[in-house]
Amino acid sequence: MSKEVAIQAESISKHFGGVQALTDVSFGAGPASIVGLIGPNGSGKSTLFNVLSGFTRPDKGRVLWNGEDITTVPRYRRPRLGLVRTFQERMAFDELTTRENLAFARIQHRLPDISNSALAEQVEYVGLPAHVLDQRARDLSWGQIRLLGIALTLAIEPRILLLDEPFAGLNRIAAQDVTRTLRRLRDDGMGLVVVEHEMDLLLPLCDRVVAFNAGRKVAEGTSSEILRNPDVRAAYFGDT
Amino acid sequence: MTSLVQLLFDGLVGGAIYALIALGITLVYGLTKIIHFAVGEMVTFGAFLALTFLGLTGGNYVIALLSAIVGVSLLGLVTERTMFRFTFDSPLSGFIVSLGLILVLQGVIVEIWTSGSQSARPAVGGAIDISGVSLRYQSMINLALAAVILGSFYLILRRTKFGQALRATSDDREAALLMGVPIRTIAMTTFVIASALAGVAGWIVLTMGTVSPFVGTSYVLRGFAVALIGGLGSVSGAVIAGVGLGVVENLAIGFLPPGWTDVYVFALVVVVLLIRPTGLRAGAEGAHL
Amino acid sequence: MSSAVGIAGLPSQLSSRARRRIMAVLPIAVVVLALGIVPFIGVNNRTLNLATTAIILGTAASGLGFMWGQSGQTTIAHASVMGVGAYTAGLVFMRLQVGFGLALILAIVAGGLVSGLISSLSVRVSGHYFVILTFAVAMVITAVERRWEDVTGGVNGMTVLPGDESFLGLRLADRMQFYLLCAIVLTLTLIALQSLTYARWGTTLRGARENRHLAWSLGANVVSNNVRVGVVAGLVAGAAGCMYVFHFRAIEPGQFSVNASIFFILMVLLGGRGYLLGPVLGAIVYTFLPETLFFSPILSQIALGAILIIIILLLPSGLLSLGARIRDHRRAKSAAQASAIGQEGA
Numbered sequence: 001m002s003k004e005v006a007i008q009a010e011s012i013s014k015h016f017g018g019v020q021a022l023t024d025v026s027f028g029a030g031p032a033s034i035v036g037l038i039g040p041n042g043s044g045k046s047t048l049f050n051v052l053s054g055f056t057r058p059d060k061g062r063v064l065w066n067g068e069d070i071t072t073v074p075r076y077r078r079p080r081l082g083l084v085r086t087f088q089e090r091m092a093f094d095e096l097t098t099r100e101n102l103a104f105a106r107i108q109h110r111l112p113d114i115s116n117s118a119l120a121e122q123v124e125y126v127g128l129p130a131h132v133l134d135q136r137a138r139d140l141s142w143g144q145i146r147l148l149g150i151a152l153t154l155a156i157e158p159r160i161l162l163l164d165e166p167f168a169g170l171n172r173i174a175a176q177d178v179t180r181t182l183r184r185l186r187d188d189g190m191g192l193v194v195v196e197h198e199m200d201l202l203l204p205l206c207d208r209v210v211a212f213n214a215g216r217k218v219a220e221g222t223s224s225e226i227l228r229n230p231d232v233r234a235a236y237f238g239d240t
Numbered sequence: 241m242t243s244l245v246q247l248l249f250d251g252l253v254g255g256a257i258y259a260l261i262a263l264g265i266t267l268v269y270g271l272t273k274i275i276h277f278a279v280g281e282m283v284t285f286g287a288f289l290a291l292t293f294l295g296l297t298g299g300n301y302v303i304a305l306l307s308a309i310v311g312v313s314l315l316g317l318v319t320e321r322t323m324f325r326f327t328f329d330s331p332l333s334g335f336i337v338s339l340g341l342i343l344v345l346q347g348v349i350v351e352i353w354t355s356g357s358q359s360a361r362p363a364v365g366g367a368i369d370i371s372g373v374s375l376r377y378q379s380m381i382n383l384a385l386a387a388v389i390l391g392s393f394y395l396i397l398r399r400t401k402f403g404q405a406l407r408a409t410s411d412d413r414e415a416a417l418l419m420g421v422p423i424r425t426i427a428m429t430t431f432v433i434a435s436a437l438a439g440v441a442g443w444i445v446l447t448m449g450t451v452s453p454f455v456g457t458s459y460v461l462r463g464f465a466v467a468l469i470g471g472l473g474s475v476s477g478a479v480i481a482g483v484g485l486g487v488v489e490n491l492a493i494g495f496l497p498p499g500w501t502d503v504y505v506f507a508l509v510v511v512v513l514l515i516r517p518t519g520l521r522a523g524a525e526g527a528h529l
Numbered sequence: 530m531s532s533a534v535g536i537a538g539l540p541s542q543l544s545s546r547a548r549r550r551i552m553a554v555l556p557i558a559v560v561v562l563a564l565g566i567v568p569f570i571g572v573n574n575r576t577l578n579l580a581t582t583a584i585i586l587g588t589a590a591s592g593l594g595f596m597w598g599q600s601g602q603t604t605i606a607h608a609s610v611m612g613v614g615a616y617t618a619g620l621v622f623m624r625l626q627v628g629f630g631l632a633l634i635l636a637i638v639a640g641g642l643v644s645g646l647i648s649s650l651s652v653r654v655s656g657h658y659f660v661i662l663t664f665a666v667a668m669v670i671t672a673v674e675r676r677w678e679d680v681t682g683g684v685n686g687m688t689v690l691p692g693d694e695s696f697l698g699l700r701l702a703d704r705m706q707f708y709l710l711c712a713i714v715l716t717l718t719l720i721a722l723q724s725l726t727y728a729r730w731g732t733t734l735r736g737a738r739e740n741r742h743l744a745w746s747l748g749a750n751v752v753s754n755n756v757r758v759g760v761v762a763g764l765v766a767g768a769a770g771c772m773y774v775f776h777f778r779a780i781e782p783g784q785f786s787v788n789a790s791i792f793f794i795l796m797v798l799l800g801g802r803g804y805l806l807g808p809v810l811g812a813i814v815y816t817f818l819p820e821t822l823f824f825s826p827i828l829s830q831i832a833l834g835a836i837l838i839i840i841i842l843l844l845p846s847g848l849l850s851l852g853a854r855i856r857d858h859r860r861a862k863s864a865a866q867a868s869a870i871g872q873e874g875a
Contacts, residue, residue: 053746055742055746075745075746076745076746076748076749076750076751077748078746079746079747079748080748084746084747085746086746087740087742087743087746090740090742090743091743092743093735093736093739093740093743094739094740095735095739096732096735096736096739100732100735100736101736103729103732104732104733104736104744104747104749105747105748107729107730107732107733108733108747108748108749109748152747153747156747156748
């Protein structure tokens with residue numbers, strides 16, 4: 001649906017006050033695929049995520065968008081390029097209604113108001129029922145807020161979507177809804193990069209998985225390859 | 241024009257006052273994230289208390305100092321127990337409480353004492369003269385006092401269990417709670433400590449010259465600037481930054497056209513806050529990003 | 530026969546839009562009514578003066594309420610901005626002999642400039658540090674007002690004599706006519722602020738206030754929005770400052786100090802931060818309470834400080850939130866009763 005687009009991170013290094021969060025990490029993602037980033041706490045996956053979305057400046061290395069260097073592009077300009085991220089703790093504006101939440105996204109990109117039926121379509125696309133439009137985000141269930149968060153990003157038509165732990169704290173049914181929605185996005189051509197701890201939810205979903213440990217990439221491949229990889233098992237499961 | 245050395249020496253004493261105030265501010269802020277603007281009024285309160293006890297005891301400066309410490313500490317305890325403890329989870333509310341306290345304390349001070357300036361003789365009069373530089377004895381006593389107090393705090397924070405608990409709670413409140421640290425009690429103690437320090441600062445201010453009920457805000461502002469430059473919870477930071485500000489302030493007064501002293505001083509604080517030297521991190525929210 | 534909660538399930542978009550319109554216009558209608566009554570009921574000069582004061586302070590406070598309520602920026606320099614407007618208006622009127630209209634415009638511009646400048650500093654410091662910065666700036670401005678005797682009259686202040694000057698056909702020296710002028714300014718201010726709140730910009734501001742990071746990541750430039758809000762608050766404060774100086778006719782720096790800014794914070798909180806009329810209500814209480822209790826200025830300060838503390842601890846959403854609170858309380862009670870009855874029946 002969209003023309004070829006890709007995000008690339010080249011040789012990223014970053015340290016925070018004495019801790020080397022990332023060392024010479026390279027990474028890439030393209031359209032119509034789901035890439036998962038896994039690793040224990042402090043492995044650097046979240047830092048890479050923040051570098052890609054512009055919330056952290058790398059000490060070394062660059063971020064490329066379709067070959068163009070966007071390392072210094074501020075975080076609020078990246079959505080306009082088509083690079084959008086979600087947040088784990090607060091994916092939507094609690095005090096605003098669903099309608100207002102979606103309006104927020106449109107307003108930032110100078111998109112006009114849309115009809116009620118178009119709005120209903122947007123929320124249904126991600127799996128939300130139309131009647132949540134006039135409910136405040138804080139009155140929605142956890143799973144619904146996640147879906148709303150995804151809908152928010154869709155309102156500005158991202159090409160690559162960065163998802164920050166979308167499954168955290170969800171029960172099985174809500175997780176299934178999110179999985180369904182993410183697959184749908186991928187099938188319609190969007191590129192997804194997902195940081196996640198819930199491996200059993202993430203691995204079946206991904207086309208490709210990148211595993212991190214102590215600031216470096218330790219493995220990359222399909223889900224089954226990753227599961228069999230001894231370095232990953234050691235880092236994550238403590239196997240030897 | 242006063243000599244450079246004179247300006248430096250006087251700046252040291254001013255700096256000592258700021259360091260004491262800043263330490264209290266930074267302890268409270270580091271622990272609770274509450275911006276306690278009323279600390280300035282507590283300094284004033286301490287100064288006036290000392291003045292009163294000076295009069296009551298016929299000039300006993302030691303009792304005056306003790307009265308300032310005890311009196312302001314009590315005030316700090318009362319305000320913490322009746323007001324600030326309820327704002328533990330909402331620092332913004334705590335900040336607003338402190339704004340209200342500024343109004344209340346200032347008004348009370350004027351009601352009880354006066355709206356004019358008051359002064360007292362220094363505890364130890366006279367000074368020694370070293371090649372044109374007049375080093376007042378009182379200044380040296382005050383510096384020694386401040387050094388002792390600040391030094392003790394450094395040791396307390398580094399060596400004692402209480403200091404450990406304080407630093408742990410400032411770093412990570414949840415973790416400290418899980419480890420069984422009595423964070424509420426520590427918070428209360430911090431307020432009392434900050435108040436005691438303010439009381440000492442008030443006594444020093446009194447011995448250095450005049451006090452008026454309205455100087456509170458200028459002291460607390462400089463105290464905050466020092467606390468921010470020096471870094472949260474850092475005693476050495478407060479000392480270095482305090483002395484730094486005191487000296488620079490004095491130099492500015494000495495070399496710039498007179499009459500606009502307070503403008504320079506406050507403008508300096510603005511500049512300092514904007515430059516944000518090491519010790520500060522960008523923004524006070526969203527620490528994870 | 531719809532229930533109090535509304536007809537669930539139906540989008541009923543028309544009625545919700547109509548409801549929004551009514552909610553937007555209602556407070557303004559209330560204000561216009563309340564203000565308009567005054568000339569027709571017999572008020573003595575003293576009460577009229579107080580009412581005018583309340584309106585002027587309410588105007589300024591509304592600017593702060595907009596800034597705080599919509600964008601979450603706290604500032605302790607609001608009174609200083611109003612002071613800039615006051616001194617500007619006084620200066621150009623008395624020294625440069627310009628008409629009131631131009632003085633008002635210049636005061637508004639000055640206020641907007643200063644406030645915008647202060648808000649732009651939030652690009653370097655944010656959150657708690659920004660509040661401390663506004664504190665420092667407020668002290669700088671007050672100190673400059675005290676020292677710059679040639680321009681501001683220093684500690685002795687500035688006097689303004691309106692003489693025969695009129696504006697829009699209203700004589701400034703006439704108390705009732707000046708009251709009407711202030712009422713007009715307040716009304717226009719409220720209309721402007723309400724329009725901004727309900728406009729698309731309002732949504733952006735509220736979202737950015739809710740969750741800065743989410744706002745950034747969705748493409749909102751939070752800092753530049755905050756600056757614009759600061760400018761708006763400054764424009765309003767500047768206008769109020771001009772009215773202030775023509776009302777009191779003598780101003781001095783102490784009236785625009787940090788203490789005065791704290792009083793503005795009190796007004797906004799007392800009435801309710803999230804309501805258009807909250808700051809106005811707060812200004813009315815602030816102006817009339819000491820009068821009715823016959824408090825001396827110092828005692829008033831103590832009492833108002835105590836009120837600020839009580840409000841933030843016990844009723845942080847302000848007086849106007851009482852209605853919503855009682856309604857929620859009643860709703861919770863009846864819901865509990867309904868479920869109890871339901872259980873009995875089952």
